[in-house]
Amino acid sequence: MSAPATDLDRPRKLLQEMGFEFAPDVLGELAERAVREKLPQLGLLELVLGTERERREERRIKTALKLSGLPVGKTLEGFDYLFQRGVEKSRIELLATCEYARRQENVLLLGPPGVGKSHLAAGLGVKAVQNGFSVTFTSADELIEQLRRDEETGRPLRRRRALSSAVLILDELGFQALDRREAHLLFKVIAHRYEKGATIITSNKGVRDWPEMLAGDEALATAILDRLLHHCHVLQIDGRSFRLRQMDKKVS
Numbered sequence: 001m002s003a004p005a006t007d008l009d010r011p012r013k014l015l016q017e018m019g020f021e022f023a024p025d026v027l028g029e030l031a032e033r034a035v036r037e038k039l040p041q042l043g044l045l046e047l048v049l050g051t052e053r054e055r056r057e058e059r060r061i062k063t064a065l066k067l068s069g070l071p072v073g074k075t076l077e078g079f080d081y082l083f084q085r086g087v088e089k090s091r092i093e094l095l096a097t098c099e100y101a102r103r104q105e106n107v108l109l110l111g112p113p114g115v116g117k118s119h120l121a122a123g124l125g126v127k128a129v130q131n132g133f134s135v136t137f138t139s140a141d142e143l144i145e146q147l148r149r150d151e152e153t154g155r156p157l158r159r160r161r162a163l164s165s166a167v168l169i170l171d172e173l174g175f176q177a178l179d180r181r182e183a184h185l186l187f188k189v190i191a192h193r194y195e196k197g198a199t200i201i202t203s204n205k206g207v208r209d210w211p212e213m214l215a216g217d218e219a220l221a222t223a224i225l226d227r228l229l230h231h232c233h234v235l236q237i238d239g240r241s242f243r244l245r246q247m248d249k250k251v252s
């Protein structure tokens, strides 16, 4: 037998007054469920608290994903490891635990176009959000452009969310060669975050080509790589392009 609706009015009101945002609306359903499933004495209390916590967590994740700039739909669960045999699933699974983020370590995803670097970086970003880390996903060019403007307007660089995020994902570093000023801004980002936050970088340039990508400045490239690689998980993906596979499918 379920509780009459009026019996729920008082506890519902108390829940509302206590700042519960979701449980009051579903109190009737939860009470019915507790009776139907013959839950023990404290069962309904657990259901109410559990529902409230679960819904708040869902909302937190939804908001954090929006704020992060992560692309929609790129998850580790959606990654086809059979296609990309160069990617060791066990290494990705280890990274998915977010231990690297807890330890403020970096992840470098290197390899030619289309092998899934950005997809994996985004998938790791989603895991980090789910695990409660603040995440920013941005293309390297976009962040550097923003920092360039910040310098011009006198806005402190650290005010950018990207710099203070627990996990910063810099996508597509090296698509365009950087000039000296841009390379220096990248140095500032990496130096600022060194041992303070985890940075994930995707690049189609191997580290040997970084000096050339960084305005030919060997000293700056060394300073950046030194900090980046000190605590770093490097994944070199040498496989086929997933984009070309999809094109093959369309053509055939």
Ligand SMILES: Nc1ncnc2c1ncn2[C@@H]1O[C@H](COP(=O)(O)OP(=O)(O)OP(=O)(O)O)[C@@H](O)[C@H]1O
Pocket: 074, 078, 079, 080, 081, 083, 084, 111, 112, 113, 114, 115, 116, 117, 118, 119, 120, 172, 202, 203, 204, 242, 243
């Ligand atoms: N193994 C995979 N399983 C599922 N989808 C994949 C896989 N690899 C790549 N993709 C998809 O193929 C497209 C290209 O992958 P992605 O953008 O991650 O490549 P990339 O290595 O970052 O390439 P680029 O160097 O050009 O940026 C994306 O839509 C991505 O979701």
Ligand SMILES: [Mg+2]
Pocket: 117, 118, 119, 171, 172, 202
């Ligand atoms: Mg990419």
